[in-house]
Amino acid sequence: MTGSLDGWTVVFDLDGTLVDTAPDLLLALNHVLDHAGLETVDLQTVAGMIGHGAKAMIQKGMSHQGLTPSDAELEGLFARFLVYYSEHIAIGSRPFDKAPEILDGLAADGAILSVCTNKKQDLSDKLLDALGLAPRFAAIIGADSVPSKKPDGDHIVRTVQAAGGDPARAIMVGDSRTDERAARNAGLPFVFVPFGYEAESVEAIGADAVVSHYSQLPAALSRLISQAVASARGR
Template sequence: MSGAFDGWTIVFDLDGTLVDTAPDLLGALNHVLVEAGLEPVTLDTIATMIGHGAKAMIIKGMAAQGVEPEAHRMDGLFNQFLAYYEANIAVGSRPFENAVAALDQLAAGGATLAVCTNKRQSSSDRLLDTLQLSGKFAAIVGADSVPECKPHGDHILLTIDRAGGDRSRAIMVGDSRTDERAARNAGLPFIFVPFGYESETQEEIAADLVVSNYSELVSAILSLLN
């Protein structure tokens, strides 16, 4: 395994790919809803909105109760969500099973690791710092740190650049059609993890490989390289 991944950059999405962040995102949403005089919702209500940002979750959570937020209130609701979320960012959020071991194996094999996420930069940094994962990545690039975020391919390409990698020797790992489209737009192979939050099935996402547990990731990447 030593040196098997020399010169390769493996780029990961964050929410629903590396870390199960749903418990804390739901907690922040329900805080906003209760403060607005509404009922809390279950994860099933907003799971498919997680990759689309806080505002999408707020709108979905309210719509489930027959309420449409006025446009002029959205910034206030968003800021309330963000403040609560960043204060409680890793209460229930944890890396997916075997994810940390896979990262360590890839790094031991010479891979450069990076995170490319549509999460805000501050939240991404805080989450990975709190989970003591930041040091594993050569670059962590949030949505507000680039001119265009995923599905724009430049988000991934700039992440590779910031990690000191080679754009022609990189692979994207993600849990959504947004990640798949971004990988294709960047000209990269795409590995799909089906345990994330999107509603698409693996049949609907044109992945090069599907990995149902991180225990399979290293061998999957080896098969792509070979």
């Protein structure tokens, strides 16, 4: 990398950005559906719901079969989902290719690394611990640890602050429209990773940078930081 990342915080989404969690989320969803006497579904059916919470996945899995759960039914299925998922959280989930190595490189160059996710806090911590990624992050802030989750920009701001960083010197990396909106609401540049679960096209997301593999991330961050520094000098 050509420029230092000292003083900059890089904020990562979790599901679909750092870790391919789809195998275990689908496993938990199908466990719930099967227990309820319903047909199981494939990843294509619910992929767009990943990152929007387990309830959205359950509702999608049921609507695919022409069913709509009552609030009470949904809560019961949701509770069962959480128990099963927590017990099988890292069976098939893995970091995306070269993500750990790139994270280490960013940290060596001075970056503060953090995670801002709409996943529940305990599940986020458990997953990152199980995969050996947790020590790399100065802060991991789940949806239930803040007043308002993404796309509220406050979720990102609180994550940066918890990591000891400055929101004016931070960049968000994510795989969804929700991440992009949260970054805009927080005033951060946004890097889009199209290998996640969002169905939106690259053009529709409107990111400041797009990286199709983690090996491209350092250069993208360097460009965005150089642009931000040049813009600040020009004011």
